[in-house]
Amino acid sequence: MASEKLEHLKARLAEVADIDNSASLLQWDMEVYMPPKGAEARGMQLATLSALKHRQFTSAEVGDLLSALDDAELSEDERCLVDVTRYDYERAAALPEEFVHEFSEAQTRAYHAWIKARAESSFPQFQPHLDKIVELNQRRAEYHGYEGSPYNALLEDYERGMTVERLTPLFDAVAPRQSELVRQIGESFAQPNAAWLKGEWDEQAQWDFSIQILNDIGYDFEAGRQDKSVHPFTTNFDMHDVRITTRFSTANPFSALMGSLHEGGHALYEQGIRPEDRRTPLASGTSLGIHESQSRLWENVIGRSLPFWKRYTPLFQQYFPDKLDGVGPEEVYAAVNRVTPSLIRVEADECTYNLHIVLRYRLECDLIEGRLAVEDVPEAWNTQMKELLGVDVPNDAEGCLQDIHWSHGAMGYFPTYALGNLYAAQLLRVIERDVPDLWEKVEQGAFNLLLKWLREHIHQHGRRYTPVELMERVCGEPPDAEPYLSYLSTKYGALYGL
Numbered sequence: 110m111a112s113e114k115l116e117h118l119k120a121r122l123a124e125v126a127d128i129d130n131s132a133s134l135l136q137w138d139m140e141v142y143m144p145p146k147g148a149e150a151r152g153m154q155l156a157t158l159s160a161l162k163h164r165q166f167t168s169a170e171v172g173d174l175l176s177a178l179d180d181a182e183l184s185e186d187e188r189c190l191v192d193v194t195r196y197d198y199e200r201a202a203a204l205p206e207e208f209v210h211e212f213s214e215a216q217t218r219a220y221h222a223w224i225k226a227r228a229e230s231s232f233p234q235f236q237p238h239l240d241k242i243v244e245l246n247q248r249r250a251e252y253h254g255y256e257g258s259p260y261n262a263l264l265e266d267y268e269r270g271m272t273v274e275r276l277t278p279l280f281d282a283v284a285p286r287q288s289e290l291v292r293q294i295g296e297s298f299a300q301p302n303a304a305w306l307k308g309e310w311d312e313q314a315q316w317d318f319s320i321q322i323l324n325d326i327g328y329d330f331e332a333g334r335q336d337k338s339v340h341p342f343t344t345n346f347d348m349h350d351v352r353i354t355t356r357f358s359t360a361n362p363f364s365a366l367m368g369s370l371h372e373g374g375h376a377l378y379e380q381g382i383r384p385e386d387r388r389t390p391l392a393s394g395t396s397l398g399i400h401e402s403q404s405r406l407w408e409n410v411i412g413r414s415l416p417f418w419k420r421y422t423p424l425f426q427q428y429f430p431d432k433l434d435g436v437g438p439e440e441v442y443a444a445v446n447r448v449t450p451s452l453i454r455v456e457a458d459e460c461t462y463n464l465h466i467v468l469r470y471r472l473e474c475d476l477i478e479g480r481l482a483v484e485d486v487p488e489a490w491n492t493q494m495k496e497l498l499g500v501d502v503p504n505d506a507e508g509c510l511q512d513i514h515w516s517h518g519a520m521g522y523f524p525t526y527a528l529g530n531l532y533a534a535q536l537l538r539v540i541e542r543d544v545p546d547l548w549e550k551v552e553q554g555a556f557n558l559l560l561k562w563l564r565e566h567i568h569q570h571g572r573r574y575t576p577v578e579l580m581e582r583v584c585g586e587p588p589d590a591e592p593y594l595s596y597l598s599t600k601y602g603a604l605y606g607l
């Protein structure tokens with residue numbers, strides 16, 4: 110009886126997954142290949158699929174099947190599937206259809222207003238739209254319900270179980286120590302020599318180098334591909350079709366390479382999902398924060414390490430024969446880890462990145478909890494930038510209008526980027542314990558033991574554990590800022606002679 114109901118539920122879920130993955134493929138095409146005039150029709154196609162998916166998934170049939178399976182005798186894995194599905198079902202069903210529609214219309218308008226406002230560097234043009242986005246997110250929180258801060262209901266969409274009560278102390282620990290480190294680095298006399306980076310870097314050679322490194326770290330090109338796009342991203346339609354994109358700068362050889370490593374880290378996670386979870390809600394990374402821990406582990410912890418560049422500097426020289434005369438692994442390592450407090454988050458280095466996130470987190474909390482008026486956002490932004498990073502913001506385009514997220518209606522998303530850094534450092538401690546010759550292997554370009562560890566402890570579980578559960582299971586402790594802060598001060602203390 111229960112097994113019949115379960116099979117029935119799985120069949121419905123498989124249809125929902127197929128609709129969702131088809132929409133993702135259309136979205137991938139939109140960002141990679143679609144001609145500009147295709148945008149209007151594509152928008153309608155995606156809206157139709159999204160409505161269809163919502164209707165199928167929140168149908169009475171799925172609700173009845175879930176209720177029937179509530180007390181059924183199930184295996185541990187089956188119970189996991191039913192619980193995660195019920196969780197998604199309740200989240201999706203909590204929002205009335207008119208609200209979803211209103212939200213999506215406001216998003217479209219806000220997005221177009223934001224493009225124009227940013228181009229003209231004029232916050233007042235975006236202000237009424239941001240007002241609407243904040244109000245809609247406050248209502249969204251009410252529909253979902255929450256304990257403590259309404260912001261918790263928003264965080265939940267990206268990082269299940271994460272709360273302001275847990276996050277604020279983490280970020281309050283990170284911000285002053287990271288600000289102080291950045292200040293000391295700015296005053297250090299040991300600034301890296303980066304003169305050799307000047308000039309043009311051949312795009313084809315950058316592409317070839319990135320493909321080689323992706324192959325080396327274990328990205329499966331039989332189950333994925335790399336393309337170019339304006340904003341790099343990873344998307345997947347199955348564990349056997351996980352695609353990444355990157356973008357090139359002929360002025361900076363690291364931009365595409367580090368982008369590929371970052372997206373490659375996301376992709377390895379999705380390629381490591383169990384095939385038996387295919388077409389179920391379990392078949393994806395458990396949260397954006399854990400996802401980001403994977404991308405940042407490969408990009409920053411591995412890709413910006415000295416052992417990595419001991420391995421790859423000779424290859425770097427082969428790909429760019431005239432560019433690296435007399436430049437050794439130490440010089441590349443120093444250059445790829447240059448610290449410069451800057452205005453733009455997406456260009457921020459490892460050492461300053463989290464400070465950009467702390468700023469956004471504080472502003473979002475204040476907006477959602479009603480302590481900050483939207484019209485005061487630019488001033489609050491600029492004050493925090495000065496306080497956290499020591500930089501003056503010259504205009505709104507390079508300040509509070511720089512990110513796309515708010516125009517997409519997303520609030521509660523930013524913290525997951527910084528959590529990813531924190532998680533990665535916590536995971537590194539356990540990996541170094543379990544794989545004692547990790548760094549020798551990295552220096553040999555042998556990443557299979559590391560990948561095997563990640564597959565076993567993180568990837569294969571999909572959504573079976575929430576992020577906090579997963580961290581406790583793997584690290585024996587909840588999310589913590591200390592490993593990250595000590596990783597940063599050890600690495601950058603040595604690099605900058607502090």
Ligand code: ZN
Pocket residue numbers: 371375401404
């Ligand atoms: Zn990422």
